Amino acid sequence: MPEAILMKGNDAVGEAAVIAGCHYYFAYPITPQNELAAYMAKRLPDVGGTFLQAESEIASINMVLGASAAGVRAMTSSSSPGISLKQEGISYLAGCKLPAVVVNMMRGGPGLGNIAGAQGDYFQATKGGGHGDYRNIVLAPSSVQELADLTVLAFDLADTYRMVAMILGDGYLGQMSESVVLPEPTGKRFDKSSWSITGCAGREARYIASLRLSPEDGLEKIVLDLQDTYDKVTAREIRCDTYHCDDAEVVLVAFGLAARICKAAVNALRAQGVRAGLFRPITLWPFPSQALLETAGKTRHVLVVEMNAGQMVEDVRQALGDRTPIDFYGRVGAMLVEVERIVEKVKSYA
Amino acid sequence: MKLVYDRTLGLKDVPTHYCPGCGHGIIHKLLGQVIEELGIRERTIVVAPVGCSVLIYNYINTDGLESAHGRAPAVATGLKRVLKDRIVISYQGDGDLMAIGTAETIHAANRGEHISVLFVNNAIYGMTGGQMAPTTLAGQKTKTSPFGRDPAEAGFPIRACEMLATLEAPVFIERCAVDTVRNTLRAKKAIRKAIQNQVDGKGYSFVEFLSMCPTNWGMSPRKAAEWVGETMAAYYPLGNFRDR
Amino acid sequence: MGKGRPEIDRERCKGCELCNMVCPESILRMSEGFNHKGYHYSECFDPDRCTACMSCAVICPDAAIRIWRRAAIPAGDGASGTGGGKRDA
Numbered sequence: 001m002p003e004a005i006l007m008k009g010n011d012a013v014g015e016a017a018v019i020a021g022c023h024y025y026f027a028y029p030i031t032p033q034n035e036l037a038a039y040m041a042k043r044l045p046d047v048g049g050t051f052l053q054a055e056s057e058i059a060s061i062n063m064v065l066g067a068s069a070a071g072v073r074a075m076t077s078s079s080s081p082g083i084s085l086k087q088e089g090i091s092y093l094a095g096c097k098l099p100a101v102v103v104n105m106m107r108g109g110p111g112l113g114n115i116a117g118a119q120g121d122y123f124q125a126t127k128g129g130g131h132g133d134y135r136n137i138v139l140a141p142s143s144v145q146e147l148a149d150l151t152v153l154a155f156d157l158a159d160t161y162r163m164v165a166m167i168l169g170d171g172y173l174g175q176m177s178e179s180v181v182l183p184e185p186t187g188k189r190f191d192k193s194s195w196s197i198t199g200c201a202g203r204e205a206r207y208i209a210s211l212r213l214s215p216e217d218g219l220e221k222i223v224l225d226l227q228d229t230y231d232k233v234t235a236r237e238i239r240c241d242t243y244h245c246d247d248a249e250v251v252l253v254a255f256g257l258a259a260r261i262c263k264a265a266v267n268a269l270r271a272q273g274v275r276a277g278l279f280r281p282i283t284l285w286p287f288p289s290q291a292l293l294e295t296a297g298k299t300r301h302v303l304v305v306e307m308n309a310g311q312m313v314e315d316v317r318q319a320l321g322d323r324t325p326i327d328f329y330g331r332v333g334a335m336l337v338e339v340e341r342i343v344e345k346v347k348s349y350a
Numbered sequence: 351m352k353l354v355y356d357r358t359l360g361l362k363d364v365p366t367h368y369c370p371g372c373g374h375g376i377i378h379k380l381l382g383q384v385i386e387e388l389g390i391r392e393r394t395i396v397v398a399p400v401g402c403s404v405l406i407y408n409y410i411n412t413d414g415l416e417s418a419h420g421r422a423p424a425v426a427t428g429l430k431r432v433l434k435d436r437i438v439i440s441y442q443g444d445g446d447l448m449a450i451g452t453a454e455t456i457h458a459a460n461r462g463e464h465i466s467v468l469f470v471n472n473a474i475y476g477m478t479g480g481q482m483a484p485t486t487l488a489g490q491k492t493k494t495s496p497f498g499r500d501p502a503e504a505g506f507p508i509r510a511c512e513m514l515a516t517l518e519a520p521v522f523i524e525r526c527a528v529d530t531v532r533n534t535l536r537a538k539k540a541i542r543k544a545i546q547n548q549v550d551g552k553g554y555s556f557v558e559f560l561s562m563c564p565t566n567w568g569m570s571p572r573k574a575a576e577w578v579g580e581t582m583a584a585y586y587p588l589g590n591f592r593d594r
Numbered sequence: 595m596g597k598g599r600p601e602i603d604r605e606r607c608k609g610c611e612l613c614n615m616v617c618p619e620s621i622l623r624m625s626e627g628f629n630h631k632g633y634h635y636s637e638c639f640d641p642d643r644c645t646a647c648m649s650c651a652v653i654c655p656d657a658a659i660r661i662w663r664r665a666a667i668p669a670g671d672g673a674s675g676t677g678g679g680k681r682d683a
Contacts, residue, residue: 024432058424063424063427064428065425066415066417199413200392206414207398207415209415352662352663352665354648357660531653571611
């Protein structure tokens with residue numbers, strides 16, 4: 001019987017990365033994810049890994065690029081302003097088809113914002129952030145257990161599809177301590193010898209680059225191939241969760257921490273005889289449009305709850321069209337959404 | 351007759367896109383020769399910058415990895431930390447190394463990363479059509495200093511070797527030029543030392559080359575070579591700044 | 595007959611004239627005609643006076659010059675070769 005231990009969210013990400021065989025971690029301090037860097041600094045020497053505090057978030061994402069090109073699992077982490085700095089590097093990783101895991105423990109923004117948890121980077125994570133026609137796989141944990149589980153998953157997804165997988169957490173999740181059963185390694189093996197940059201002994205010299213200047217070089221073909229990959233990811237890797245949706249008349253849609261709060265709201269509503277349910281996307285990209293349609297397409301009302309000014313709600317509207325009325329409740333400035341407000345709103349649809 | 355000077359196997363046998371008289375061609379050739387002579391071709395990785403030499407991986411006959419503008423030392427760090435026994439060379443121009451990449455340049459040097467950094471200083475931004483660089487000389491006319499660089503507005507040109515020489519960790523720092531045969535042969539020795547240091551596991555090495563950019567300086571290659579020797583070298587003295 | 599001679603790849607030459615500039619014997623000049631890229635290319639007009647000093651080959655940015663030397667003359671004037679590719683005519 002695997003043992004449950006009490007772990008802080010940021011620490012759980014670190015331990016999960018080590019479980020997944022990630023031995024290279026490059027980062028720069030930023031609140032509210034500093035515990036992760038401190039954890040990796042202490043933990044990686046145990047496994048002969050490399051911890052490096054870089055001079056900036058820009059440097060660290062580029063170190064990840066170099067390490068990934070060498071054929072190993074590498075990770076960096078930051079929080080919203082630092083993730084903004086990493087956008088160029090993420091675009092380059094995408095253009096080079098290099099796998100990597102990037103952890104964003106979101107905080108209040110825009111600008112320097114504040115250091116509390118928020119959900120304001122949904123657009124940045126799922127709609128680009130960096131330049132060009134690329135996508136990242138975006139995973140939204142809503143508990144410390146999920147931080148651990150999804151981090152292990154992220155490395156496998158990144159390697160399978162040779163792309164960036166992002167863990168989109170927030171400051172609260174990173175700081176909270178909960179009971180965790182640490183995941184087992186999945187044991188998946190990935191042979192990177194056909195493309196990694198290791199020196200050309202025994203083979204032709206090769207290079208990895210995202211520059212494709214001439215028509216013969218085929219930037220168009222490269223980008224179309226990327227879209228092909230993204231289609232495969234969309235077909236195979238969508239993950240979502242439902243809670244009390246089978247007979248729900250009102251479906252809440254939320255991710256991450258907001259989904260936790262919505263769960264409490266669903267419980268409160270059910271106790272009052274209101275048939276509420278929660279649809280929780282776990283992959284924000286690819287977005288579970290079909291599952292959402294099946295779950296909420298025929299309900300009386302949908303309420304999207306986010307800790308931002310309304311970001312995921314756009315994807316919800318796109319998925320559901322005008323099949324059902326869609327309302328939005330959000331808090332900005334890293335304020336928490338409130339159970340009482342959610343309950344009030346849902347009851348108002350009666 | 352015996353062939354005593356041939357094209358090196360360290361270079362791919364292809365024409366380059368560089369302008370006539372560009373210093374990159376000379377430096378690439380020296381680098382290729384050193385790689386061949388040290389027998390390290392199969393374990394060398396060149397990290398490419400953004401700038402005229404963005405396509406260096408098409409010319410040097412080793413594995414290559416592109417990096418974003420200025421990030422080559424960070425990318426090289428990631429590579430070398432994983433592949434400790436490979437020879438990782440970062441090859442950069444003045445914008446890459448001393449404008450956008452200043453932080454990466456200083457910190458890779460400060461950490462003493464076991465890489466060899468080759469800095470091609472032609473006092474201008476070549477690829478983008480001749481804008482002012484951090485190393486453009488005072489009074490030098492460029493597309494973005496059309497009346498001559500004014501230090502009161504744009505600051506003074508930065509001397510990379512002298513700046514890095516204030517750091518503890520680097521084991522080799524030298525400034526060379528490729529304007530004359532004599533200087534070019536010295537430059538080759540410096541490249542060899544910089545790379546041998548990595549082979550020997552000694553630490554971080556840095557070589558700066560004063561190099562010609564005839565096209566953007568608006569000079570013939572001959573005049574450009576003279577300008578390197580007479581004008582550039584007066585502000586950027588050639589010589590060694592660290593040799594442990 | 596000279597101590598050596600330069601073999602200049604006229605199609606690789608970009609007409610930069612650096613070799614002309616550095617030749618201590620001044621036996622290089624630019625051609626009247628053009629190569630396929632439209633450059634005047636460098637040519638040696640008096641190979642008998644070539645000393646195989648390798649200066650032109652060293653400075654050439656396009657690695658367009660190879661140097662032949664008569665076997666009887668020992669090397670040793672400081673200009674190093676490539677380490678590879680030495681062979682007889």
